[in-house]
Amino acid sequence: MTTAIALSAKPRNLSGPVGVAVLLATAFGLVPLVGSDYLFEAILTPFLALALAGLGLNLLTGYAGLLSLGSAAFMAVGAYAAFNLSLRVPGLPLPVSILGAGLVAAAAGLVAGLPALRLRGFYLAVSTLAAQFFVAWALNRIGWLSNDSPSGVINAPRLVVAGLSFEDARGRYLFSLTVVALLTVAAWRLVRSPTGRNLVAIRDQEIAARIVGVKVARTKLLAFALSSFVVGIAGVLWAFAYLRTVEPAGFNLDRSFQILFIVIIGGLGTLRGAFLGAGFIVVLPLALSRLGAVLPGDGFDSGTLEMVQRIVLGALIVAVLIREPAGLAALLDRAGRRLRLPA
Amino acid sequence: MRQIFAADESLSWVRADFEAMASSASLLIFRVQSLLGQVVPLRHRSVVRRPSSAASGVLACGVEAAEATALAVEGLTLAFGGAVAFEAIDLTVQAGEIHAVIGPNGAGKSSLINAISGLYAPQSGSVRIGAARFSRVPAHRLAALGVARTFQNLALFKGLSVFENVLSGLAGAQRAGLAAQMLGLPQARREARAQRERAADVIARLDLAGVADRPVGTLPFGVQKRVELARALVARPRLLLLDEPMAGMTATEKAEMSRFIREARESLGSAIVLIEHDIGVVMRLSDRVTVLDHGRRIAHGTPAQVQANPAVIAAYLGLADEPEAEAA
């Protein structure tokens, strides 16, 4: 009874300060103590990298309403920029090279965003494909970018910050978690700032936004730059903390769609959405393969698994778009409200 | 609750009155100067005027007229392809005047407001806003020119709350940059606080305090109309363009809305262009009326003059014969 009252007093307790504190304490304190290497390497680290990419894309697509299919390209730009910065500037601290990578990705995003001043919706999405294909082409053709390694494969530099090594599975998880936490706070401040309001204004009513004095062109380019900054750093985490060895093909159009699906399933225009969507995308194949194992017969082979996964994902996206365009975040909100309300 | 707001409010009314007095005092000095035949240099003019309307690419014009005239539309013509929306329209609105634009559906009223706010590009004629004359008004400079507007078919930001929608009306006045906002620098914090206070003030005046945190899309149409008015008023515009702000409202709501519009005129001294179908409201609320029919101005004058005008009576009798013209 008292709990019910306490809960209803704070309607959105998971997004409230207490909820966030509990989440952070769990992620930083509890999980590193009890988690296994498998959990860190196969689930949590890719989850964090994808969630960050989703967060970045959500700033652009969810908040500013600008559709992009170039997320993987900006991840690649971030990863290869960080690789080159670490390689070519000896002694550059890792945080600085990551920040630099974010800035390079932001610049790439700015250029890729120029068509947004003329195009919107579907046409804009198609134009961002140009970024996708150009980056893939450049990484394959310009050997310098991958230090002339065959087929553009790069290896992650050592993850050491101020003498502290983050090389093992737990370290790479904690490293990713720190980066993601910092950028999530930044994104949270952004979306609540006047600039964040302008992003939504442009998305909802571009003409009215212009009339009330929002600098529409500048704000759109800003959205591309900020989004690409975050997505670029997600690319660094994907390459350095998760995979450790990447090739340009790892950042293909499939990856772009994956990030877009994360945002759609999780919930456009919410910060939580990126995490929910990424969690879903990472856990789905694992859950399906477990399911395959308990089903009669000899389980799913990898081809079947891949196919089932795609079908489930596709069906789910259609279902989300039709039934709950605001994604898992809205679903969760509603479930939460229903849990608190009864009697 | 209301009591607190009332106390607060009376202070800001006083402030507004003082501002109005100060500006009419400077206006008086200015008039005297022009009577004496002095040429007032641009630099001084900008002291008299409120900021930012003299800019490059703008034709200078009659200095004296610029003081009192908030809007002067001259010979404005707009056509879509071959279809003429309106033709050779003249319309002058003084500061502090409520100027109604009436006429049957399709007369060209909304198109006129859209042309004045730079959304449509007229074929000929000019629009003077304050001291700046344009053949095509730059929509992105509208806020800086001191113009705010509402839309016939609501153009609110659906993803934002009522409070945020009203705050967004101050986007044009935003000074602190992104870095200052993100880092929470004192300048940005001060500005944000001032903006919140201004928004809260307008929200209270328009009786929206009870729904301030609601997503704007969840509110009834009439309330959304009021939110749109609040978004326009928060910028304290010198010229306010209202496209059917009372469409679809009950008589009570209309009376309320009329009161808000009148109060805005009193407190801000804005010039107001008001498109409205309800002749009763128009007669009570407006100082002058312009009547459009088939894109032409068929009458203009005081409400009484217009009401007695045979051409207007004919147009409205014609309207009565066409039932479909009554539909929104």
Ligand SMILES: Nc1ncnc2c1ncn2[C@@H]1O[C@H](COP(=O)(O)OP(=O)(O)O)[C@@H](O)[C@H]1O
């Ligand atoms: N964007 C547009 N494109 C083409 N024709 C338009 C457009 N806007 C308005 N019109 C036409 O201009 C005329 C005047 O319309 P409008 O200004 O909306 O009238 P009112 O607001 O007086 O009802 C109508 O014939 C209408 O069809």
Ligand SMILES: [Mg+2]
């Ligand atoms: Mg109209």
